[in-house]
Amino acid sequence: MPREFTRAQRLSARALRVFATMTYSELRDPRLSGVQFTHVAFSSDLSVCRVWYLPGSADGETTAASLKAASGYMRKRLGESFRLRRQPELRFVLDESVARGEALEGLIEDAVRRDQAARK
Numbered sequence: 001m002p003r004e005f006t007r008a009q010r011l012s013a014r015a016l017r018v019f020a021t022m023t024y025s026e027l028r029d030p031r032l033s034g035v036q037f038t039h040v041a042f043s044s045d046l047s048v049c050r051v052w053y054l055p056g057s058a059d060g061e062t063t064a065a066s067l068k069a070a071s072g073y074m075r076k077r078l079g080e081s082f083r084l085r086r087q088p089e090l091r092f093v094l095d096e097s098v099a100r101g102e103a104l105e106g107l108i109e110d111a112v113r114r115d116q117a118a119r120k
Helices: 007-025 060-082 097-119
Strands: 036-042 048-054 089-094
Touching: 007 036, 007 048, 007 060, 048 060, 060 089
Parallel strands: 048 089
Antiparallel strands: 036 048
């Protein structure tokens, strides 16, 4: 019977918890305070790990630079946690889903207002 989830999907779920714990308790960079990791995805061969994040107290560029600086340590800890032969390359991606959601919400509210004004 085939497995319901691939190994990459199972590792992604675990990696999300590892990254969240790591930024909360191990990384001491104040520029990373409040960073939230929203999604993690491994490539099928587990050589690349994409990590989507929402910036915390700092702006997106500062957070990106801080994550890049901490990526060596994070990569090492991820490899230790999963006991992988090769440690995956970490690629951090700014999660723009919240901004897109807010923009869509604004468009919907505007359309509802125009519809209500047209009915009067």
